[in-house]
Amino acid sequence: MAHGTATIGKDHYRTEITVGGHALVADEPAALGGGAVGPAPYDLLLASLGACTAITLRMYADRKEWPMESVEVGLHLSGQHPDRRIDRTLRITGLDAEQSARLADIAERTPVTLTLKGGLPIDTRLV
Structure with a gap:
């Protein structure tokens, strides 16, 4: 991978x-x-989430042949562990309210979104 x-x-x-x-x-x-x-490390984390969100929504809209002109993904990281959170906003142009709502639903299941929400084991070793 x-x-x-x-x-x-x-x-x-x-x-x-x-x-x-x-x-x-x-x-x-x-x-x-x-x-x-x-960018600082957390900026790169937000960049990864933003890119995955935008790309996934573009793929979905293209597959459905929807006339999406653009999507802007806004991201804000706040708080400290264990209350740290990411707030994500979507600004979608070219789609109706129903199509936009569907994309907002899809955004909750992008690969990076699911990885961040689910956590990920990290194994560290010396080589």
Whole structure:
């Protein structure tokens, strides 16, 4: 399935990421000692959810041959563990209320949504 690597050297806290054959840079904001040269880790988490949501809704609308012009996925992470939450808003243009409601329902079952809601075991080992 998916595979990636993240490498950090002595730069505070610039991290080179390779995933899916693409290079990304992550960092922390200056207020946390980073150089703000890329999204912070939670920003990348929101980006993953937003991309999966938008892509899934586009696929569904295309399959149904609905005239969706665009979908904008707004995301906001708030709170601290165990009360942390993501609020997601959808702005859909080109569809009627019934079609938009169906897409909002579909958004609750995108692959990344289900992964985040269900949790995911992480096994760590030294190599």
